[in-house]
Amino acid sequence: MPISLLGLLPSIFLLQVYNRVISRGGTATLTAMVAGVLCFLSLELWLRRRRARALREAGATIDREVTQALMNGMLRHPLLTLERRSASQWLQLFRDIGAMRSCVSGGLAASLLDLPMALIALVVVGIIAWPVLPVILVAMLILSVLAWWWADEVRSARVVEIDQARQLDRGTAEICNARATLKVLGFDDAAKQSWQSGYDRWLAESFRKNGEMENAKETSHVLLTFFSVAVITVGALAINAQWMSIGSLMAVNLLSGKALGPIAQLASNWRSLARANEATVRLQAVLEEPLEPEAQTLEPPRPRGAFRLEQVSFHYPSGHLALEEVSLQLGPGGIHAILGRNGAGKSTLAKLLAGLYQPTQGSIFIDEYDMAQFSRRDLGRWVGCLPQQSYWFSGPIIDALRMVNPEADSNKIFVACQLSGAHSFISRLPGGYQTVLGEGGAGLSAGELRKLGLAQLFLRNPSVLILDEPSSDLDFESETALLQTLQQIAVKHTVIVVTHSLRVASLAQHIYHVRGDGQVDHGTPEKMLPELFGVARNAATAEGAAATSAPALKQEVVSI
């Protein structure tokens, strides 16, 4: 408001110069007025800088608060919700925050704050030059209607260009992720064509909308000049009729710019409001989604690792029913194999046991505790999981290993790597544990990355280890070594292995067969192996002889 009031200063100065200085020759008055104007201008400069800073701070606060809420929220979203959005969609949500910030601290906020100036200018025009007031009112009306007309994106709460830019981003991210696959399979032309058509659509829409906005801007500019001419014309007629003075006309010419400028500026700033509005709706939807429970303040004792499923059903949001009223017990201790055909629901069962998915119906207990009460952080301490596909962070190997257990000393890291079989190949690398890997572990083979994933799991030393096809990328020798290790770990821990391997299955104490119709059969390997593989356990163990003839407990296993 003070800035708006100070905005009247040039007009009042002009009016006084004409009425008191030019017509009466008052040089002393002029000096005093110039001194006064300079003081007020200094005040206005100070106020404007304060206002700009307040807007900047508001923008930065919104950015900081929403970014943190989004990052915390994302990491506390249940796995199913996380999986629903791709990495590029999450990235776009972080970019949406920028749209909110630029709306608050950008030109739109400033022109909205300047709107009171328009009202004050109108009042002053009414006092000093009432004959031109109707002209300015009509001009305001026309500019307001046009500003609203051009604000179609705000009215429909949809920015088509952003929709298309997001689709394009998603396509680009997918091509970047699949760059090697595209090269290997040789269908890069097809992928490029589909990307190009998305790009052309976005470019055409962006070009069209930018043209519309340029049009709005240029039209407003010309209209402002036209209204200024209209004010001078009507003012000149009013002076001839002796209804107002020349000084008033000169002042009113400046005032009309103050009254109409903020409205004309709205037209070119609408887009940032439309973008911020869209971004806010999207962010709000994500921030309102339910999160996993907070970490417990009271820490229950480390579980022994006995699972009990009571009438557990699970279906995906798509409606696919993976498990239906399954009841079973598992552990504590020992190796337990989950078997079944592709797509039967083995990984789904493993994720339920790890607490990564919540049953749609029924309950899962670990020891005597209902798992639903625990946060992911609590469960992560007790139930370690090696998923079918895990991500390896770029940077030195040692840093990524320390990330999972920052308190682990070097000895513990060596032991975990020896157990997983990673130590031997890391030692052969020229940089050893300091070797820097690329994104996703680029620079190592799939089997080597698998061993590093196992090392991370061992480093956490959970009560329960859930491994989804741990030996899928391992050579025979490495698989044998891993099986020996798992046998020994299973003396004190519960080891659950999702597998297609007869060797692994033959070592289990108990086998769970996920049938694919929502049911799970289970029994001893003596009963299940002939049914599933058509071989007796004895024959199977003979095949996996190296694993079963594990020597006395390895020293490394004792230390985890």
Ligand SMILES: Nc1ncnc2c1ncn2[C@@H]1O[C@H](COP(=O)(O)OP(=O)(O)OP(=O)(O)O)[C@@H](O)[C@H]1O
């Ligand atoms: N996020 C998801 N949304 C919808 N359906 C899913 C999702 N993840 C898996 N499914 C479906 O659930 C079923 C079970 O999947 P799951 O990954 O548990 O199979 P699996 O037995 O581990 O298979 P594989 O041996 O091939 O690894 C599959 O038919 C799959 O299509």
